[in-house]
Amino acid sequence: MQTGKILALASGAAYSLAYLDYNRQVLKGATKPNGATWLIWSVIAAVSAGSYLQASGDVWKSVIPIINIGLCLATFILAVWLKKFQRPDPMDFIALALGVVAVAVWKYGGSAMDANLIIQFAILCGFIPTWRALLKNPGCEQPRPWWMWAAGYFLAGLVVIFRWHNQWSDLIYPVNCVLLHSSVPILGLGRQQFRIRPGVNGPN
Secondary structure (H helix, E strand, C coil): CCHHHHHHHHHHHHHHHHHHHHHHHHHHHCCCCCCHHHHHHHHHHHHHHHHHHHCHHHHCCCCCHHHHHHCCCHHHHHHHCCCCCCCHHHHHHHHHHHHHHHHHHHHHHCCHHHHHHHHHHHHHHHHHHHHHHHCCCCCCCHHHHHHHHHHHHHHHHHHHCCCCCHHHHHHHHHHHHHHHHHHHHHHHHHHHHHHHEHHHHHHC
16 A cells, blocks of 8 residues: 555544544543534534635545544534533634635635645634633643544645645645644643742742
């Protein structure tokens, strides 16, 4: 089996394990997902997967966005089962609106890559509520699944490199998601260190 395909399978495995870890924490009550938000992100995941697969023309590069549809839906179903529903954050609605714009661009403009680039902004918007929550409570997110998600996207980036066809745009999605997912544990750790720094929020 080619190296790129092996890396693609490894990226999918890391990504799936991250979701298993995240949802295990949900069941323990350590993390509280919002069902409404996860419904929105299931829609975003579907647009992301379809546009990236068409733009890249390579199913191996698209392993993560494809499996992400099912994993987002599974988390949504878990949130429904646990009756975890709140009003979505305004940024979630902006992300959904960007998803609608991406579909319109894809359908009427004929450019799947342009649609996927718009989705990258939708993904960014989806992180803003998490960043705000971390600024208030650095311990609200457990770091391990976020590092695993970042690792999955890093491997997905390597898949693009090993299956290179001079499509620089194929790298934007995995690189964007590596940066965004790794930002969560980094921000959480940074805020925790700030809170316990002598003379600031902790004992001397």
